[in-house]
Amino acid sequence: MTASPDIENLITRLARLPGLGPRSARRAALALLQAPQTRLQPLSEALETVARTVQTCPECGNLDSQAPCALCRAPDRTQDLICVVETVGDLWALERSGAYRGHYQVLGGTLSPLAGTGPEHLNLAGLRARLARGEVREVILALGATVEGATTAHWLQSYLLDSHPDVRVSQLGQGLPMGGALEVLDDGTLMAALAARRELQG
């Protein structure tokens, strides 16, 4: 214990954030304490506000200060397109890209027989409701290129084909990331890129 219990508690809490270890949490705490008006107070208020307002969207599983979330309410988004992602972080990444203008379904996880995570643990309520209402033309599976992501995509594909054969199911293309040099890519990506090769028009 080198600082007061209150400060040590703050350091402990900061150190639990991803990207911060004990040393950087200490530096961050010090930076906060040395700027009470410009750093400490605004961060404290920002946390208090999100703790009070932010909730999981009952439609899609996104996090927002309103329910349904701003994306589910947006009138200008394509209504009949649902993109299925694992986490809110994945949703944010797609939104940042600006490449997608439909709705989402955040599963909140992946299928993992080893970890005992079955379909009943996935958040599918909104997707099921939208499918039941006949609103959906296409479901895009944007799951991670991992064993769990592939398992989950496979199960969802079967489920959707069985229950809604009229709905198109697609998944994200796999291959070289932008700017990716071949020599630093892992074997899995290279294999996927080879398998997904496109014939060029002569």
Next chain:
Amino acid sequence: MTASPDIENLITRLARLPGLGPRSARRAALALLQAPQTRLQPLSEALETVARTVQTCPECGNLDSQAPCALCRAPDRTQDLICVVETVGDLWALERSGAYRGHYQVLGGTLSPLAGTGPEHLNLAGLRARLARGEVREVILALGATVEGATTAHWLQSYLLDSHPDVRVSQLGQGLPMGGALEVLDDGTLMAALAARRELQG
């Protein structure tokens, strides 16, 4: 804008912490939002508490929930020894080492003619008061091995020798850090280590 304004505000505030950039702040915000009970609420409360309680010790410049701070109040610390450091972070580092059991004076900065920082900008009140009360036997200058640190140490040394010739003034030893391999050390450290060489008893 990919998330709600409240969440974006939290991300902005987190991104201003040292050690966190925009990407890691986003990850941290998500980790907080996904664990409201175990991460968000405790961090929010920890910040609220330190914002309410932590203050600068009027004696030594340390940060603590009580004033004077726990170190200044501690009856078992050597009363006549003052260690002068630049920042509270430096004080914490010395306390972590467990190698020092006296009092401190946190300057809150260093002398820098270029930046217009003169002696009047240094927090010396507590040191001056303790010197005036005749409590001090030795002042240890534990300033950084930088140009500013050396400038500040030099000024403090002159000031103390002039005003309190009976008080011993010392500074931290300079040389090889523990575990430091010579080939990776910078020239300045090697020069200091050579200058500070000790004769070994035969």
